[in-house]
Amino acid sequence: MHALLDEAAAEVPDASAIRDANGAWSYRRLAAFSHAFADWLRAHGVGRGDRVLVQLPSSRELVAMFYGTSRSGAVFVSLNPVMKPFHLRSVAENAEPALIIGDARTAGPLRELGAAPVHELADVLADVTRRCADLERTEGQEPAATPRPAAAPAHPDDVAALIYTSGSTAAPKAVVSPHRQVVFATRALTRALGYRRDDVVFCRFPLSWDYGLYKVLMTCVARCEVVLADGESDFVLLKRMRETGATVVPIVPSLATIITQLARRDREEPPPVRMFTNTGAALPQSTIDALRKHFPGARVVRQYGQTEAKRITVMPPEQDTERPTAVGLPLPGTRVLILDPEGAAVPTGQTGEIVAEGPHVMSGYWRNPEVSERTFRTDPATGAPRLHTGDYGSLDEDGYLYFEGRRDDMFKRKGLRMSTLEIESAAMDIPGVRAAAALAPTDRHDLALFVEADLDVPTITDELIARLEPAKIPAVVRVLSEFPFTLHGKNARQELAALLDGENQ
Secondary structure (H helix, E strand, C coil): CHHHHHHHHHHCCCCEEEEECCEEEEHHHHHHHHHHHHHHHHHCCCCCCCEEEEECCCCHHHHHHHHHHHHCCCEEEEECCCCCHHHHHHHHHHHCCCEEEECCCCHHHHHHHCCCCEEEHHHHHHHHHHHHHHHHHHCCCCCCCCCCCCCCCCCCCCEEEEEECCCCCCCCCEEEEEHHHHHHHHHHHHHHHCCCCCCEEEECCCCCCHHHHHHHHHHHHHCCEEEECCCCCHHHHHHHHHHHCCCEEEECHHHHHHHHHHHHHCCCCCCCCCEEEECCCCCCHHHHHHHHHHCCCCEEEEEECCHHHCCCEECCHHHCCCCCCCCCEECCCCEEEEECCCCCECCCCCCEEEEEECCCCCCCECCCHHHHHHHEEECCCCCCEEEEEEEEEEECCCCCEEEEECCCCEEEECCEEEEHHHHHHHHHCCCCEEEEEEECCCCCCCCEEEEEECCCHHHHHHHHHCCCCHHHCCCEEEEECCCCECCCCCECHHHHHHHHHHHHC
């Protein structure tokens, strides 16, 4: 995986590779710092296959650590800085790291875990910066003078990273991401989205989430710049996008809502964004329209994917206004199948389980063979790896995918099959609604809807009646002044369900 950086550093050494709130680094500087960090890891006994766990804010140094871990043959495990000890404990037990790095805020709780030696970021950076200076001073000298330590041998099937998927349960689930699959997915996605050398990718997501991590890799392949902005205040987003000249902005629905709200009040020239790329959940049409209105000429690209295969489909950017309910075509070199419960392909246009097949399918969940066996399977005829997503959708005659709902989104109510996705989409279409989450009926409650808005319940209900069939009108509607989200900006459904259960007790 670090070869992606080496190729960029050789071709455009002085081009800006990465920017954060404290400055920018060229590809040459990023590569040098990653070599120095690999040296630091080896000096601390970290070798091939060892897990290096970090809980740090996104920064240029963290990206260098990511590439340096790859150089050392070790496995990068990045955790969100706001992850609490309750989850940290189970993750550390699962990952069994050889070494942990935290900053002034996170190092203390990490030490309390007792899982591995914990190093404070300031001390690490002081040592790595010195090593980097030594390496840069000796560049060009005869190899015998100051030999650079040999990198640990790495194989394409070695694990590059463990990516812990978001959730609110204590049981950790880490997607095993080998170099081979990561590199393939990176190149295929960069090509599908058409990243350009003059792009500036404005990334609001942490490296603990694959959506953020792959932006670092994709910009490397495209030889362009990534801006790490997940630590920035929401209120300065447009200002920072202007200052950095952002041309590509990855979003999720909650971030898109923030951007459109800021843009409505903004009186300056919009940032030069040419493309928004969405994942996590479907964008309401009203949000898409608002993005196009406030960022003239920008394309809003729909995607579908899971960390278990990185990305599965991408709507070609030049077709962003076509087939408005489709989520795109399979990545180059991959394919999508729609299967029935027995594993047989369903006819075109019919709904079934979305199954991804190809070299982007990861190799399972770390130390979780039971769940891995159910989710990651092989084609019985060809032996090709397959990801059974548990999501439902259909393909049209041209191979475009239509996403209809996740495993837990589909349900029957009053004899009618429906999904929480369409309830949420109708709610988000109501002017004044900023966020929405529907909860399917259970034995404890009927169909429920939570929204963040300045509207009252009767108004929201009337608006829903104008948009949905009678059977799809929620029995319970709650208006919140502030909506709960997961660490990755998705709806925190477990928190909402707990709130509803508390009302029913």
